[in-house]
Each structure stands twice: as C-alpha cells, then as structure tokens.
Amino acid sequence: MNRxxxxxxAVLALLPLASCVTVKTxxxxxxxxLNVKIEQEVLVRxxxxxxxxxxxxxDAFPTKPSGNPQ
Incomplete structure (x- = not known):
C-alpha cells in the first residue's frame, strides 16, 4: 500500500499552522x-x-561565664 x-x-494540512508561530521581543x-548575592557577601565579610x-x-567577649554560677 502506497502511503x-x-x-x-498531512503536510498540506499542517502547512497553515507553521505561519501561526511568531517571535516578538x-x-x-x-x-x-542580584540583591541576594550582594547581601550574602556583606554578611560573610x-x-x-x-x-x-x-x-x-x-576579655570583652567571654565565652565562659565569669564568677560563681548559683
């Protein structure tokens, strides 16, 4: 059977659809x-x-509590 x-x-039926596609800027x-990246850099610095x-x-920033804890 010849197809x-x-x-x-099929090609002729789809041919009008090809002209419907348009590309606009x-x-x-x-x-x-880019605010996220800038904020991250500032926080790291x-x-x-x-x-x-x-x-x-x-001495200004002790890591252990000073004195006797009660």
Whole structure:
C-alpha cells in the first residue's frame, strides 16, 4: 500500500499552522535582581570582621561565664 498520498495530505494540512508561530521581543527590558548575592557577601565579610574582633579582645567577649554560677 502506497502511503505517499497520506503524507502529502498531512503536510498540506499542517502547512497553515507553521505561519501561526511568531517571535516578538519584549517591550520592557529584562530585569535581573542580584540583591541576594550582594547581601550574602556583606554578611560573610561582617562575620569575618566580628570573628577577628572577638579574637583580638577575648576579655570583652567571654565565652565562659565569669564568677560563681548559683
């Protein structure tokens, strides 16, 4: 059985659908928000500064309670 006529009919039936696809550029510019990354960098830097400050002044920031606990 020859299937060539069916293939031609299928192609001709789908041909009008090919012209329906359109690609448009957006009217508004694409905005990428990078605040999360910037905040993380600031927090890491602040944490390093605090660690350095605590290590350089151990009496100001005791890690063990002083005196007699009651």
């Amino acid at each position: 060539a006529p069916y293939k031609i009919v 957006p009217e508004k510019p694409i905005e990428i928000n 602040l944490q390093r500064d605090v660690d350095t400050l605590i290590k350089s002044n151990p």
